[in-house]
Amino acid sequence: MKRWSGPVLLVLLVATRSWLETTMLRHMLVQLPLLIVCGALLRPWLRLPASTARWDAQGLATLTAAAFITAYWMIPRALEQALVHPLAAGMKFASLLLLGALLPGALRRAHVVVQLFFVANICAMMAIAGMLYRELPQRLCNAYLLDDQGLTGSSLVGLALALGVAWCIANARHVADPADFTDGDQATGRLRE
């Protein structure tokens, strides 16, 4: 049953693509995060080779890719290209699904300090992008309305805060028990999405 959750979600995301992409809010804050979740759920089908870990010690390569991929799809122009160019749309799906598939393993390998570095980095970037979206008086995407852009900005700030808080809660025990701090294997966190 659980095995099928990935393919089902993928079919849903493809089927609702145009509806999700009609507003910037749904596009950026529903479709994109769900694609990452979907990638994670598709792992039983993707069968990533075990040697992935060798290329991704401490999850460094995947977490760096996560920073680049999230930054890229927060560029308004990139988001808009995914609306009109099939190649850009394909790259959007592929990059986020692959990121989702690699992320759980990377987080399992990454020491809590490495995680902190990347989570803080990505959340800060997302919050700053959100503030820009909120404050700019001009539209960043020709395809989306200005009110939609402001709402997306506020939601990006909200998501950045929520991700940061969720990570802190998931890793609170490392702070509570310093002995646990050295145990890299346990630093999985619950930040799977």
Add this chain to the structure above:
Amino acid sequence: MNWPRSSSRATALALLAVTLGGSAALYYGSSGFRALSTEAARRLQVAENPLPVPPARLLGADGAATELTDELALDGRITLVTFIYARCQSVCRVLGTELQQMQDQIRARGAASRVRLVTISFDPRDDAQALTGYGRMMHSDPEVWRLYGIEDDRERRRLLDAFGVVVVPAPLGEFEHNAAFHVVDRNGNLVRILDYTAPDAALDDALARAGDPA
């Protein structure tokens, strides 16, 4: 933290690849770190590569049909093209007032033989009557400022695509669209796009291209 030596070399290579690939993607996505919005990228691209205006049959406010490419090429003046819809209550209202002032400026500078204004409606509902009403409201002088609609849906689509004008239906029967001044040279090439908030810069650019000292 155990970190085997062989793994660290592989990871360093993977990290290098990710960083290079990611930087290249960001470079591409932002037109070389110069444009974050589609609108900025569109303006940059036109400034660097002038774009021939595609053919489209225009319907004038007087009810007569003309071909856009002829209209631009035969006129011999530098043209500032703007896109509006007649019922607009927001951006094109501002644009309309600016165009009115530009018309006065052009006449005051005696530049009506070198620079002119063309406004095209992207609203299929704007027929000759609606355009005439809009022209009357804006006090447009046909010698300096002409208003047109486009009847054929496909031609309208193609023209908007070529100019990079995106029209999004908004609440209350309005449209949201990227308003700007489009400078078209004597050969019918779109050569520059300036923001609708900068009418003086747009007029100066057109006058400079027409050979007038700014």
